Amino acid sequence: MESSFRIIQQIRLFVFVFCLSSYCQPNAFNNTGDYESRSFTETEILKCFLEGRCGPKSTYGFQIPPALVSGLYAWYPLDGDINDKSGSAHHGYFPGGIWPVTTGPSYTLSRSNLPNGSASFNGTDQYFGSDFTPLCNEDFAIALWIFPNNATNNQIMSIQQYIGGDPGPRLLLDATGHFEFSAFFDFWANEDLTLGTSSTVLTANVWTHITYVHNGATQQGTIWVNGVGVGVTSDLTPNASQVTGCITGSSSRPWRTGKPLNIGFGFDNPRFYSGRMDDVWFFKGRQLSASDISTLMSLP
Known part of the structure; x- marks a missing residue:
């Protein structure tokens, strides 16, 4: 049961990262407007998952x-x-x-x-x-x-x-x-x-x-x-x-x-x-x- 749960969680994570990567590629952000944009938020979430900083014990998904x-x-x-x-x-x-x-x-x-x-x-x-x-x-x-x-x-x-x-x-x-x-x-x-x-x-x-x-x-x-x-x-x-x-x-x-x-x-x-x-x-x-x-x- 635990093994199946882990597999499901991994699949969900993969799907989430794939969906984000389809719409959001890492960009250069240089000013206040950039940092308040949706693109910046999505890029940071994507980076968080790819770098292994996200997990269940986190705030807004950031460990x-x-x-x-x-x-x-x-x-x-x-x-x-x-x-x-x-x-x-x-x-x-x-x-x-x-x-x-x-x-x-x-x-x-x-x-x-x-x-x-x-x-x-x-x-x-x-x-x-x-x-x-x-x-x-x-x-x-x-x-x-x-x-x-x-x-x-x-x-x-x-x-x-x-x-x-x-x-x-x-x-x-x-x-x-x-x-x-x-x-x-x-x-x-x-x-x-x-x-x-x-x-x-x-x-x-x-x-x-x-x-x-x-x-x-x-x-x-x-x-x-x-x-x-x-x-x-x-x-x-x-x-x-x-x-x-x-x-x-x-x-x-x-x-x-x-x-x-x-x-x-x-x-x-x-x-x-x-x-x-x-x-x-x-x-x-x-x-x-x-x-x-x-x-x-x-x-x-």
Whole structure:
């Protein structure tokens, strides 16, 4: 019985691929209109099947590539919900308590024009929480697509102990349109922080892939925009009497931590993210390579 079922499944897969290949040949896609076209969507589906990335345990038919399984903490495809599809059940939730009341984001077309394939945040009261808590002395990575309604002063995500409390870490677009990773250390003077910004300026109303990759050994990280390394972090210590960096052991002074990591909500005013997000990935205990980031960007 099981053998017959597998044969039927293989036949169905072959017929599906054959039907797609009859109407859709791989093409070059160069602009936003191309990426929102039906031809692009069909080509990506065809590639997915031919490369063996599609299977039953997937979202919209796209399976997690084997190269991205190691260290994967959570994957939020944001395909109509805030569930974690990594298999680890680190699902998104609404924090409550001191945090603003929210019903979460709404959903709209994805980068590949799939219905309910990306989350839309109104910049007023939409966000959700995750229990992902990265540390300054461990390897980790954060990757996602953003489509900001405005490319300046736009909070993307942040960990902070309370509203207005100094965050660590956080991702945002700063006052000049640069992507920023920053995190305060848990120190009473609030003068030490890790900070890095992209050398490139992001554009509003355009899908952009952003990644932050942290090296636990050096306690610093690299900023990637659209698969290109465009910035590094450093520790800022205005007061010379203070000690720079993440110290472990009896003199531990890590980044400010705690739950939740608010996705779509941050430290500065305006606090809420305005725009769309797609495919939020969190990794712990590993750094992403340029090849890994390229793989993430190639997923529909």
